[in-house]
Amino acid sequence: MTHIVVIGGGPAGYIAAIAAIQNGSQVTLVEEKYLGGTCLNVSCIPTKALLQSAEIVEKVKNALTFGIELPDGKTVINWGGEYRKEKDKSSSSSWAELVT
Amino acid sequence: MKKNKITVKKGSASFLNSHMIVVQNGSEKETIQADKFIIASGSEPVQLPFAPFDGEWVVITKGMKCHDGKIAIVTGSGRGIGKAIALRLAHDGINIVINDINEEAAQETAKEIESIRRKSMAEKADVSNREDVFSMVKQVVDHLGQLDIMISNAGRCRQLCFLPRFGGLKLYDRIICFD
Incomplete structure (x- = not known):
């Protein structure tokens, strides 16, 4: 069995690793920082998530325009709790399990 | 494993x-x-x-973007796409020779390049003329010491009809010489 080493765990590297393993090779993937790459972990995707949060804040502020009243009228941003749990679920630590 | x-x-x-x-x-x-x-x-x-x-x-x-001090000739860079190429290269640190058949336009672009602190010189040369091109390259090497990049941007395509009354084969030759 051919042993293939893929250096880099970004969108190029993980696709190569998956293709190699599907074709019957033994695969080792080496990644220095973020499995899934910069885009997934610290760039494109997280910024879109932040953007979505900002849009929700904006909508909640204008809730009355849509006929929804929020009695205390406060919007509190909380990056801990449920948000953190969801984020950890989709973090790169579980990535290796997802792709195999 | x-x-x-x-x-x-x-x-x-x-x-x-x-x-x-x-x-x-x-x-x-x-x-x-x-x-x-x-x-x-x-x-x-x-x-x-x-x-x-x-x-x-x-x-x-x-490293690919490190062009500081290199010399480039951009043909037909007095205006249009050639000028845009010249300015873009100048922003990457390249000194530019502005070649154009229109000397006035070439000098204006050269001034613009100098305003972003790059060396520039205007060279009037007809790129459809082999002797003109050789002489331009020699002038550049004599004055600036080297030539690293040559961008053949100049082109011409006024009419695509080669019937005698539209210029015939002379027009065809001119377009081919230019390009």
């Missing part, structure tokens, strides 16, 4: 030879031998033992 499972190693990889890498994670080092390697490290360069970065033939992506 499990079958049908990707083994993931955390750390930075460097090649020992064409069949072996060492993966370093903090103080831990692991040597991995393999039949094939796929380098997918994006903008983070991986040094190959048989092809060291020499800055000339093998460069890293950042």
Whole structure:
């Protein structure tokens, strides 16, 4: 069995690793920082998530325009709790399990 | 190593030879031998033992953008696309020779290049004339000492009809000479 080493765990590297393993090779993937790459972990995707949060804040502020009243009228941003749990679920630590 | 499972190693990889890498994670080092390697490290360069970065033939992506002090001729750069190419290269640190058949336009672009602190000179030359081109290149090398990049941007396509009354084969020759 051919042993293939893929250096880099970004969108190029993980696709190569998956293709190699599907074709019957033994695969080792080496990644220095973020499995899934910069885009997934610290760039494109997280910024879109932040953007979505900002849009929700904006909508909640204008809730009355849509006929929804929020009695205390406060919007509190909380990056801990449920948000953190969801984020950890989709973090790169579980990535290796997802792709195999 | 499990079958049908990707083994993931955390750390930075460097090649020992064409069949072996060492993966370093903090103080831990692991040597991995393999039949094939796929380098997918994006903008983070991986040094190959048989092809060291020499800055000339093998460069890293950042090195590719290091053009400080190079000399380029951009033909037909008095205006339009040629001018845009010249300005773009000047922003990357390249000194530009502005060639155009319209000397006034060439000088104006040269002034614009100088205003962003790059060397520039205007050279009037008809690129459809071989002698003119040779003489321009000689002038550039004599004055600036070197020529690193030549961009043949100048082109002409006024009419695509080669019937005698539209210019015939003379027009065809002129277009071909230009391009």
